[in-house]
Amino acid sequence: MSRFRDEIGEQPQVASRMLASGGPNIDSIAARIRRAQPRGFVIAARGSSDHAALYAKYLFGRRNRTLVSLAAPSLFTHYASPPRLEGQCVIGISQSGSAPDVIAVIEEAVRQRALTLVFTNDAESKLAKVADMVIPLEAGAEQSVPASKTYTASLLALAMLSQAIDPQPTFETALALVPRALEEALTREVELDLLVPPFAGPRAIVLGRGFNLSTAEEIALKLTETSYVLARAWSVADFEHGPIAVVESGLPILLVGGGGPTGSDLDGIAQRLAGYGCRVTGIFDGQPGRLRPDAMVSIDSGLPEELTPLTLVVLGQLLALRVALARGLDPDRPRSLHKVTRTW
Amino acid sequence: MSRFRDEIGEQPQVASRMLASGGPNIDSIAARIRRAQPRGFVIAARGSSDHAALYAKYLFGRRNRTLVSLAAPSLFTHYASPPRLEGQCVIGISQSGSAPDVIAVIEEAVRQRALTLVFTNDAESKLAKVADMVIPLEAGAEQSVPASKTYTASLLALAMLSQAIDPQPTFETALALVPRALEEALTREVELDLLVPPFAGPRAIVLGRGFNLSTAEEIALKLTETSYVLARAWSVADFEHGPIAVVESGLPILLVGGGGPTGSDLDGIAQRLAGYGCRVTGIFDGQPGRLRPDAMVSIDSGLPEELTPLTLVVLGQLLALRVALARGLDPDRPRSLHKVTRTW
Numbered sequence: 058m059s060r061f062r063d064e065i066g067e068q069p070q071v072a073s074r075m076l077a078s079g080g081p082n083i084d085s086i087a088a089r090i091r092r093a094q095p096r097g098f099v100i101a102a103r104g105s106s107d108h109a110a111l112y113a114k115y116l117f118g119r120r121n122r123t124l125v126s127l128a129a130p131s132l133f134t135h136y137a138s139p140p141r142l143e144g145q146c147v148i149g150i151s152q153s154g155s156a157p158d159v160i161a162v163i164e165e166a167v168r169q170r171a172l173t174l175v176f177t178n179d180a181e182s183k184l185a186k187v188a189d190m191v192i193p194l195e196a197g198a199e200q201s202v203p204a205s206k207t208y209t210a211s212l213l214a215l216a217m218l219s220q221a222i223d224p225q226p227t228f229e230t231a232l233a234l235v236p237r238a239l240e241e242a243l244t245r246e247v248e249l250d251l252l253v254p255p256f257a258g259p260r261a262i263v264l265g266r267g268f269n270l271s272t273a274e275e276i277a278l279k280l281t282e283t284s285y286v287l288a289r290a291w292s293v294a295d296f297e298h299g300p301i302a303v304v305e306s307g308l309p310i311l312l313v314g315g316g317g318p319t320g321s322d323l324d325g326i327a328q329r330l331a332g333y334g335c336r337v338t339g340i341f342d343g344q345p346g347r348l349r350p351d352a353m354v355s356i357d358s359g360l361p362e363e364l365t366p367l368t369l370v371v372l373g374q375l376l377a378l379r380v381a382l383a384r385g386l387d388p389d390r391p392r393s394l395h396k397v398t399r400t401w
Numbered sequence: 402m403s404r405f406r407d408e409i410g411e412q413p414q415v416a417s418r419m420l421a422s423g424g425p426n427i428d429s430i431a432a433r434i435r436r437a438q439p440r441g442f443v444i445a446a447r448g449s450s451d452h453a454a455l456y457a458k459y460l461f462g463r464r465n466r467t468l469v470s471l472a473a474p475s476l477f478t479h480y481a482s483p484p485r486l487e488g489q490c491v492i493g494i495s496q497s498g499s500a501p502d503v504i505a506v507i508e509e510a511v512r513q514r515a516l517t518l519v520f521t522n523d524a525e526s527k528l529a530k531v532a533d534m535v536i537p538l539e540a541g542a543e544q545s546v547p548a549s550k551t552y553t554a555s556l557l558a559l560a561m562l563s564q565a566i567d568p569q570p571t572f573e574t575a576l577a578l579v580p581r582a583l584e585e586a587l588t589r590e591v592e593l594d595l596l597v598p599p600f601a602g603p604r605a606i607v608l609g610r611g612f613n614l615s616t617a618e619e620i621a622l623k624l625t626e627t628s629y630v631l632a633r634a635w636s637v638a639d640f641e642h643g644p645i646a647v648v649e650s651g652l653p654i655l656l657v658g659g660g661g662p663t664g665s666d667l668d669g670i671a672q673r674l675a676g677y678g679c680r681v682t683g684i685f686d687g688q689p690g691r692l693r694p695d696a697m698v699s700i701d702s703g704l705p706e707e708l709t710p711l712t713l714v715v716l717g718q719l720l721a722l723r724v725a726l727a728r729g730l731d732p733d734r735p736r737s738l739h740k741v742t743r744t745w
Contacts, residue, residue, distance in 0.1 A: 140466050298447045300622065303626075
């Protein structure tokens with residue numbers, strides 16, 4: 058077994074811990090944000106954390122009607138006179154808390170007297186020290202290079218913050234279901250081997266939309282990191298604006314769907330891609346896609362679409378793991394990579 | 402010859418026309434934006450226009466210190482209660498002016514009484530009718546499916562708007578150089594054949610950073626659309642956070658550099674990738690990369706880094722064209738595509 062697999066397996070416990078103990082801190086941060094009435098959120102992050110930021114864009118946009126801007130870190134590290142941030146709540150997400158470019162954005166936000174908040178798995182990190190407010194992920198040390206439990210911990214902490222800012226009883230009930238839903242996703246590990254064969258080649262496409270565009274991006278990164286498949290994610294809509302020209306018979310395409318109003322987009326593209334002879338597979342939570350039963354793994358966690366990025370990414374992590382093992386690769390140690398990447 | 406090639410060749414004249422006649426309209430729009438003192442810009446776009454939006458994020462962030470948020474259209478088309486837009490200047494970019502999802506964002510902005518502005522090549526389009534203000538691209542009909550002249554016209558119009566909001570004499574001088582700089586890029590068509598051979602395979606990576614991240618994205622799309630290479634762009638920094646694991650001997654990687662403070666990032670990654678045996682090529686304006694002379698095409702247009710996305714994308718368009726021709730493909734008519742894609 059690998060550390061990557063071990064850490065994938067820890068996700069239900071990490072989620073339980075966050076739900077049990079993270080609440081009071083997140084509630085007081087939410088109260089401070091509500092008092093400040095920020096104009097919007099600006100989020101700085103890299104790699105998997107940047108996909109958590111993309112999730113936050115949809116989550117805060119939809120649930121809190123708050124505009125989210127993803128920061129372009131080089132505007133803070135490479136160019137003079139970064140954007141004005143007054144009135145914003147500026148958020149950094151970094152597993153290690155030592156990403157120099159994320160720290161640079163938060164430092165500039167402090168200089169401009171914007172409210173600052175960081176999500177990190179190291180509450181003693183430099184990033185945590187710089188910011189006004191910290192949400193510790195408390196996921197335990199993550200030793201595998203590809204992130205897993207710190208990713209879902211970030212998503213859950215973001216969802217708890219969204220709920221604390223704009224409470225809603227049904228969403229509260231749904232949050233409590235997350236650990237069990239993650240357990241359910243873990244039971245599908247062997248079944249996911251059904252979807253492995255198409256990913257033997259050099260390239261793959263992952264499609265999502267809305268809340269699960271972030272999941273598609275994260276799964277594409279996991280496949281790229283652990284299996285050396287050049288996997289590219291698109292929203293279904295962007296894909297139809299040009300990139301669809303790349304499809305041809307046999308090309309592996311993974312759909313990621315969590316039900317909700319974007320479900321019909323996925324069904325539509327599935328049909329179109331099957332017509333081109335692509336090897337279309339899918340992972341779904343809630344509403345299964347219109348694919349042959351042996352071309353998809355589908356669960357029904359009972360979570361609303363807004364929370365299905367948690368379960369679906371677990372299925373995607375397991376798929377990436379199984380693809381790596383089928384290719385004889387060690388998922389813990391992707392070539393050319395270290396756990397902490399210090400870009401500026 | 403193809404229409405794509407014809408339209409690539411028209412870009413200097415389109416730029417001259419925009420500079421000669423677009424000014425008064427853009428000046429009056431800039432005056433209206435300055436009076437409104439928006440909190441930030443929100444931009445909705447798809448496909449190539451979304452890459453123009455990414456350019457705008459760096460341009461307005463750097464030159465105007467304005468925070469730019471790229472809209473997630475599905476929050477407006479698929480989910481109830483879109484983000485609050487009050488105090489924002491909401492911008493739509495669409496060649497055809499008939500992209501339903503871009504129209505939906507502008508309509509919602511109008512409903513919320515935000516200031517609205519669109520860039521479009523059809524001043525009679527629905528999008529143009531919905532918005533408060535219109536900047537016509539006046540590029541003439543674009544008949545090739547892959548966009549070329551409407552892309553550079555969008556970039557130039559954005560740069561003129563940035564300048565009209567915050568005038569600077571040196572930038573004014575630089576804008577006037579654009580048509581000649583585009584002419585210079587066009588003269589390198591045959592030389593670009595040097596870079597074609599690595600792109601014979603199924604996949605490729607395009608790297609940029611800062612202002613030319615947008616160029617890297619647009620060139621990756623051009624390669625994907627016209628040559629069916631699955632090309633993926635990353636910022637050098639994001640690439641080092643995981644995806645770099647995918648590199649292996651022989652993998653084609655194109656660097657896109659316009660000088661300025663990000664130049665050393667490109668030099669650093671070029672050296673690292675050469676060590677892995679990748680086939681590293683590059684296109685540069687101003688400061689050439691540290692590559693063998695026969696692995697790059699380099700011009701020196703005299704433009705500041707902020708305007709090199711105009712020249713560099715022309716080199717990238719020509720490269721995509723030459724790759725398509727070398728593969729025996731018709732660049733005007735990518736399979737599975739129509740000129741106007743109506744996603745919702």
